[in-house]
Amino acid sequence: MPVFTRLRQLPGKNDEPAAADGEVAPQGPPAPDDETSTGGAGGNNSAEGEAEAATDEPAPDDESGTGRGSGEVRKYLGWTVTALAAALIHVCLQMPNTLGNLKPTEFLRLPAEAIIGAAVLLALPRRPRLITAAISGAALGALTALNILDIGYNEYLGRHFNIVLDWELLDDAQSYMKDSLGGTTTVLLTIGVVLLVVALIAAVALATVRIADLLARHKADASRGALIAGTVWITCTAFGLQVAGVPIAADHTAGVIKVHARRAMDTLRDEAAFAKEAKADTFGNTPADQLVPDLRGKDVIFTFIESYGRSALEDPLIAPGVTNTLDTSTEALEKAGFHAKSGWLTSATYGGSSWLGHSTTLSGLWIDNQQRYRTVMASDHLSLTKAFQKTGDWDTVGIMPGVQKGWPEQQYYGLDRVYNAFQLGYKGPKFSWSTMPDQYALEAFQRQVHGRNRDKPLMSEIILTSSHQPWAPIPKMVDWDDLGDGSVFEPIQRAGTDPADIISDSTRSKQEYGKSIAYSLTSLTQWLERYGTDDTVLVFLGDHQPISRVSGAKAGRDVPISIVAKDPKILDKITTWNWTDGLQPAPKAPVWKMSSFRDRFLTAFGSTPHASTE
Known part of the structure; x- marks a missing residue:
């Protein structure tokens, strides 16, 4: 002026x-x-006036100085909270769903969702803006929790979480934790996880509301920033700009949503398609007298060894003890008159969900998810074990030490009787998840079933559980005559390793896993050597590979399978399979899909195909 x-x-x-x-x-x-x-x-x-006011010195006791000081503290605190809110949103937008991608470079990217979200929030009036921010923030928090769950599924089961099918498996995970870590620890962990998920969703929702409010207060600057960020994103995309091999421009969250949506749609379509597939059966109409005629009079035993995978025979930290056990057992069985042939099957599951491996082997269908499992269990598709029951020439039983509740699958598998964890007479301690040592389960099978006089030969399905994770504590072999009611295992269990000591240690987990497989193999082969007869035919295999922390991130899904018998005519029937002699399959032995085994087995032992289509 x-x-x-x-x-x-x-x-x-x-x-x-x-x-x-x-x-x-x-x-x-x-x-x-x-x-x-x-x-x-x-x-x-x-x-x-401002200059004059600046020259006026306040009285020594002027409280305005304190007010200005606390105001500055609140200001800095507010900016700190805002910065943390922005950082939380950014981390959630970039959260990977595999452990291998959980690295700093993933969080240095520019997320398209943040730019689009800012533009949308800037365009909305106050009330719709706050509602949109809260809902989208809560959704982002939930998606982040889902990504973390995805990491866990990838690490343990070698696959992503299926939002349609896998929620019910969380109950099995809780049961596994209870058996491995104890009830109190499991309850506390469960409560802690639920609270953390709720806190994460609430925190991201509040953070998004705070950022939305900040954008609205600085609308002009925020609009320019969004425009600049959008231009940078488009430029980085157009020129493929990267940092340490990672693209700067990112649309990770949108990609994750798209993948889950596509997987859900594929699951729903697969359900209908598989229902039709399960109705078509190569041996569905085969007359009873034309099923497995070459096994008449034989006691046939199908045994699944938990987590017995290819890594047990090939991983340098695991294999020595396992392969030595196989070599020793092969020699011992040969002295007892038994011979074996072995090959590989590719399992439908990995790291867990053992029932998917069991059902795939015995149904001849590829059952790699829970919906397929439910569908086939409710169908008339002929299982390999039910084929024996259908003939009327075998007594059929199941030895299921891992079953601790009702098991309606008994009907599908065609088992006249099932002995669960409470019906084998065991009075000893549990070994983590496993309700009893394999040696005891086999001895109980001998005492209650196999060793009794019968009018018919026996077809048995046995599930051995001592090699189930977390592989601590592990039973040890005792004299077969001293097994009694299992109390002999009390001091062995007390002296064993605590699961908490190895559950996060990959090297120790490998070592203990190898010991557990060697124990299961020893139990089974010693049982056969001790109680097997000229008419015994043993088929044993793994149901899946162990979790990736043990088998390795790049491990396949192959599992060993062996057929053992005294009668040379039995192994002659599978000569064309080109399997390896002995209990240890050669690295280049044939590899089949697990779902092909049923038809190959039925065909090899004289079954005549009569297909059903409905």
């Missing part, structure tokens, strides 16, 4: 302030005795 203009605006004590050049003139200072005077109201609204 020119000097002469300012002079014109300096009124006298009793003059009214005048306006010049269309401006509202500042009010002059009040009378000296004015009680409201603090240096001039006009001075507080002009540069001169």
Whole structure:
């Protein structure tokens, strides 16, 4: 403002302030005795007044200094909270769903979802903006929890979480934790996980609301920032710009949503298609007298060894003990008159969900998810074990030490009777998840079933559980005559390794896993050597590979399978399979899909195909 203009605006004590050049003139200072005077109201609204106010020294006890100090603290605290809110949203937008991608470079990317979200929030009125921010933030928090769950599924089961099918498996996971870590620890962990998920969803929702409010208060700057960020994102995409091999421009969250949506749609379509597939059966209409005629009079035993995978024979930290056990057992069985042939099957599951491997082997269908499992269990598709029951020439039983509740699958598998964890007479301690040692389960099978006089030969399905994770504590072999009711295992269990000591240690898990497989193999082969007869035919295999922490991130899904018998005619029937002699399949032995075994087995032992289509 020119000097002469300012002079014109300096009124006298009793003059009214005048306006010049269309401006509202500042009010002059009040009378000296004015009680409201603090240096001039006009001075507080002009540069001169601010300068004058700056020269006034407050009284020593002026509380305004404290107010300014606390105000600055609140200001800095507010910006810190805002920065943390922005960081939380950014991390959630970039959260990988595999452990291998959980690295710093993934979080240095520019997320398209943040740019689009900012543009949308800036365009909305206050109330819709806050509602949109809260809902989208909560959804992002839930998606982040899903990504973390995905990491766990990849690590343990070698596959992604299926939002349609896999929720019911969380109950099995809780049961596994209870058996491995104890009830109290499991309850506390479960409560902790639920609280963390709720806290994560709430925190991301609040963070998004806070950022939305900040954008609205600085709308012009935020709009320019969103425009610049969008331009940068498009440029990085167009030129394929990267940092350490990772693209700068990212649309990770949108990609994850798209993948889950596609997987859900594929699951729903697969359900209908598989229902039709399960109705078609190569041996569905085969007459009873034309099923497995070459096994008439034989006691046939199908045994699944938990987590017995190819890694047990090939991983350098695991294999020595296992292969030595196989070599020793092969020699011992040969001395007892038994011979074996072995090959590989590719399992439908990995790391867990053993029942998918069992059902795939015995149904001849590829059952790699829970919906397929439910479908086939409710169908009339002929299982390999039920084929024996259908003939009417075998008694059929199941030895299921891992079953601790009702098991309606008994009907599908065609088992006349099932002995579960409570019906084998065991009074000893549990070994983590496993309800009893394999040696005891086999001895109970001998005592209650196999060793009794019968009018018919026996077909048995046995599930051995001592090699189930977490592989601690592990039973040890005792004298077969000393097994009794299993109490002999009390000191062995007490002296064993605590699961918590190995559950997060990959090297120790490998070592203990190898010991557990060697124990299961020893139990089974010693049982056969001790109780097997000229009419015994043993088929044993693994149901899946162990979890990736043990088998390795790049491990396949192959499992060993062996057929053992005294009668040379039995192994002659499978000569064309080109399996390896002995209990250890050669690295280049044939590899079949697990779902092909049923038909190959039925065909090899004389069954005549009569297909059903409905």
